[in-house]
Amino acid sequence: xxxxxxxxxxxxxxxxxxxxxxxxxxxxxxxxxxxxxxxxxxxxxxxxxxxxxxxxxxxxxxxxxxxxxxxxxxxxxxxxxxxxxxxxxxxxxxxxxxxxxxxxxxxxxxxxxxxxxxxxxxxxxxxxxxxxxxxxxxxxxxxxxxxxxxxxxxxxxxxxxxxxxxxxxxxxxxxxxxxxxxxxxxxxxxxxxxxxxxxxxxxxxxxxxxxxxxxxxxxxxxxxxxxxxxxxxxxxxxxxxxxxxxxxxxxxxxxxxxxxxxxxxxxxxxxxxxxxxxxxxxxxxxxxxxxxxxxxxxxxxxxxxxxxxxxxxxxxxxxxxxxxxxxxxxxxxxxxxxxxxxxxxxxxxxxxxxxxxxxxxxxxxxxxxxxxxxxxxxxxxxxxxxxxxxxxxxxxxxxxxxxxxxxxxxxxxxxxxxxxxxxxxxxxxxxxxxxxxxxxxxxxxxxxxxxxxxxxxxxxxxxxxxxxxxxxxxxxxxxxxxxxxxxxxxxxxxxxxxxxxxxxxxxxxxxxxxxxxxxxxxxxxxxxxxxxxxxxxxxxxxxxxxxxxxxxxxxxxxxxxxxxxxxxxxxxxxxxxxxxxxxxxxxxxxxxxxxxxxxxxxxxxxxxxxxxxxxxxxxxxxxxxxxxxxxxxxxxxxxxxxxxxxxxxxxxx
RNA sequence: GGCGAUGUAGCUCAGAUGGUUAGAGCAUACGGCUCAUAUCCGUAGUGUCCGGGGUUCAAUUCCCUGCAUCGCCA
Numbered sequence: 001x002x003x004x005x006x007x008x009x010x011x012x013x014x015x016x017x018x019x020x021x022x023x024x025x026x027x028x029x030x031x032x033x034x035x036x037x038x039x040x041x042x043x044x045x046x047x048x049x050x051x052x053x054x055x056x057x058x059x060x061x062x063x064x065x066x067x068x069x070x071x072x073x074x075x076x077x078x079x080x081x082x083x084x085x086x087x088x089x090x091x092x093x094x095x096x097x098x099x100x101x102x103x104x105x106x107x108x109x110x111x112x113x114x115x116x117x118x119x120x121x122x123x124x125x126x127x128x129x130x131x132x133x134x135x136x137x138x139x140x141x142x143x144x145x146x147x148x149x150x151x152x153x154x155x156x157x158x159x160x161x162x163x164x165x166x167x168x169x170x171x172x173x174x175x176x177x178x179x180x181x182x183x184x185x186x187x188x189x190x191x192x193x194x195x196x197x198x199x200x201x202x203x204x205x206x207x208x209x210x211x212x213x214x215x216x217x218x219x220x221x222x223x224x225x226x227x228x229x230x231x232x233x234x235x236x237x238x239x240x241x242x243x244x245x246x247x248x249x250x251x252x253x254x255x256x257x258x259x260x261x262x263x264x265x266x267x268x269x270x271x272x273x274x275x276x277x278x279x280x281x282x283x284x285x286x287x288x289x290x291x292x293x294x295x296x297x298x299x300x301x302x303x304x305x306x307x308x309x310x311x312x313x314x315x316x317x318x319x320x321x322x323x324x325x326x327x328x329x330x331x332x333x334x335x336x337x338x339x340x341x342x343x344x345x346x347x348x349x350x351x352x353x354x355x356x357x358x359x360x361x362x363x364x365x366x367x368x369x370x371x372x373x374x375x376x377x378x379x380x381x382x383x384x385x386x387x388x389x390x391x392x393x394x395x396x397x398x399x400x401x402x403x404x405x406x407x408x409x410x411x412x413x414x415x416x417x418x419x420x421x422x423x424x425x426x427x428x429x430x431x432x433x434x435x436x437x438x439x440x441x442x443x444x445x446x447x448x449x450x451x452x453x454x455x456x457x458x459x460x461x462x463x464x465x466x467x468x469x470x471x472x473x474x475x476x477x478x479x480x481x482x483x484x485x486x487x488x489x490x491x492x493x494x495x496x497x498x499x500x501x502x503x504x505x506x507x508x509x510x511x512x513x514x515x516x517x518x519x520x521x522x523x524x525x526x527x528x529x530x531x532x533x534x535x536x537x538x539x540x541x542x543x544x545x546x547x548x549x550x551x552x553x554x555x556x557x558x559x560x561x562x563x564x565x566x567x568x569x570x571x572x573x574x575x576x577x578x579x580x581x582x583x584x585x586x587x588x589x590x591x592x593x594x595x596x597x598x599x600x601x602x603x604x605x606x607x608x609x610x611x612x613x614x615x616x617x618x619x620x621x622x623x624x625x626x627x628x629x630x631x632x633x634x635x636x637x638x639x640x641x642x643x644x645x646x647x648x649x650x651x652x653x
Numbered sequence: 654g655g656c657g658a659u660g661u662a663g664c665u666c667a668g669a670u671g672g673u674u675a676g677a678g679c680a681u682a683c684g685g686c687u688c689a690u691a692u693c694c695g696u697a698g699u700g701u702c703c704g705g706g707g708u709u710c711a712a713u714u715c716c717c718u719g720c721a722u723c724g725c726c727a
Contacts (some may be wrong), residue, residue, distance in 0.1 A: 187657075310685075330666080360692080366688095425694070
């Protein structure tokens with residue numbers, strides 16, 4: 001079985017962000033999954049480089065469109081290795097081979113009458129040098145130039161998309177999995193219930209020259225979408241009017257496109273009708289995913305909350321980024337990204353559950369089995385109901401993982417793995433190997449328990465190869481396993497681990513983010529900066545000063561204020577925390593970790609500086625609505641203040 | 654304005670062709686263990702299953718309607 005999986009080619013008008021990373025990781029993980037099944041996979045990604053936005057951006061940057069495209073395309077290519085994205089082909093629409101295909105397809109469709117010259121009327125903005133849609137207008141004006149657009153008519157070439165509308169509707173209805181998840185299939189069908197307009201596929205060179213010239217009319221270049229969509233075929237060596245190349249006939253029939261919901265229409269409608277007109281069978285599946293919001297807000301350049309995947313990888317390691325994105329998002333729906341959510345998942349799922357399970361098991365191998373895969377002696381340590389349960393669950397996990405991966409339900413696939421992680425932790429407690437170790441007569445049982453754990457871990461690592469390649473490899477190496485893994489060959493219980501093989505783990509898989517290491521957050525906020533990088537993190541040595549500096553705008557977001565302490569008391573059952581009631585000028589409660597250095601009574605009446613817009617957090621059940629700044633030096637701690645008495649609530653800047 | 658989706662525990666979400674005490678993870682509280690990365694295991698909760706009406710012996714689940722959020726289209 002073959003698989004051809006693609007990401008969209010990314011438009012080079014913006015740097016790679018979290019959304020691009022997600023699409024790419026999804027495609028990569030799916031590709032790795034197919035390979036793990038033993039299938040042959042081709043995975044293509046790339047960049048889309050023509051069009052007026054690029055021409056404009058290049059002009060603003062004072063360079064040629066080609067130089068501009070080269071620069072941004074290189075950035076998209078460069079984020080792949082750190083994300084462990086292994087593509088087979090990185091295509092660019094400025095590649096000569098691609099351009100030839102686009103022209104040949106245009107020529108063919110033109111000759112067969114699917115592309116015709118016609119009038120195009122619309123609202124044109126002189127300032128933007130382009131047509132605006134009704135939607136873009138604000139109060140009838142161009143939002144950028146604040147001038148009313150003019151209604152003009154010009155000649156353009158149109159693709160007779162409407163000819164294939166009936167066929168497309170039938171195809172979608174006959175193939176329920178053609179567009180998934182279902183919500184997007186419904187959306188397309190609903191859109192198709194109205195007559196399609198023909199697609200304008202040209203731009204006059206009087207307005208735009210950065211594009212592929214129409215082969216039959218030098219006064220026009222090709223509309224970017226018509227150009228871009230063909231990458232999926234041109235990247236396989238497709239050429240119209242000829243025999244399909246071997247690559248093409250292997251991979252095109254099994255093509256699966258992964259896209260975000262904003263480009264559903266071009267893929268579901270333009271591309272499919274183009275293919276039909278070309279006489280090429282449609283792709284096999286279109287997988288549509290939702291958006292990543294950031295802190296529940298839409299990610300946008302103007303808000304300045306764009307998350308750069310490289311920043312995350314440097315800080316947390318690519319395995320955990322891949323895990324988070326695939327585990328947190330329910331494919332198809334929108335999801336919210338936040339550092340708090342990321343760290344919560346990292347600590348609970350990766351460090352506490354999986355990492356610690358692996359670590360405690362390996363420690364027991366060292367202490368109770370001489371650091372080797374235990375030798376099992378027949379008749380000793382006979383199996384229990386718990387053993388059978390664990391084995392059955394591990395088996396079921398592999399099956400369930402596959403079922404969910406096939407459906408692009410990555411979060412459920414990972415959930416299935418974590419059920420066994422959790423069961424393994426229970427298995428350890430129920431069997432208490434440290435108790436068995438005290439009784440020499442129970443040595444057989446002890447060894448069987450340890451063997452079962454090792455075998456379960458081996459089976460856990462197997463599916464993880466597709467999501468967290470570095471971690472899976474580290475687990476396999478520690479277990480003394482080498483060689484290419486395969487779901488069918490290695491997905492069954494037993495027979496793989498070499499009895500007596502020396503095994504060990506040198507460093508934890510996922511070091512926990514330890515708040516104690518963070519820069520003294522007096523009010524115990526989760527502030528996980530200064531962490532030892534996970535061992536699979538890419539080198540962060542490239543960090544420059546640039547990365548550690550913040551802009552004035554960023555600083556302005558921090559609301560520092562002078563607050564007057566009006567009451568203070570110790571927090572019950574805590575040595576470190578004081579509950580302060582402050583006026584800033586409104587009354588609020590701030591929990592500060594200063595009890596070892598200050599008595600409650602000496603705080604009352606003092607003025608301190610607080611961060612007033614810190615997200616409230618609960619400490620020992622008390623909600624803290626801010627954080628007191630303090631400095632630690634020579635084992636002493638000093639709370640911050642200002643050098644004279646000021647009104648409570650005064651801004652500090 | 655048209656079409657559609659969603660609304661379930663503090664948070665993120667599962668769920669049932671309508672039927673006994675509505676689930677999971679995280680967070681919270683208490684207890685236990687010590688092999689382990691202060692990790693793990695156990696126990697404990699809280700829910701007008703968005704509001705209103707209808708069908709039914711029975712509705713959170715079906716129907717209608719309203720509200721809210723989101724998406725597509727115009």
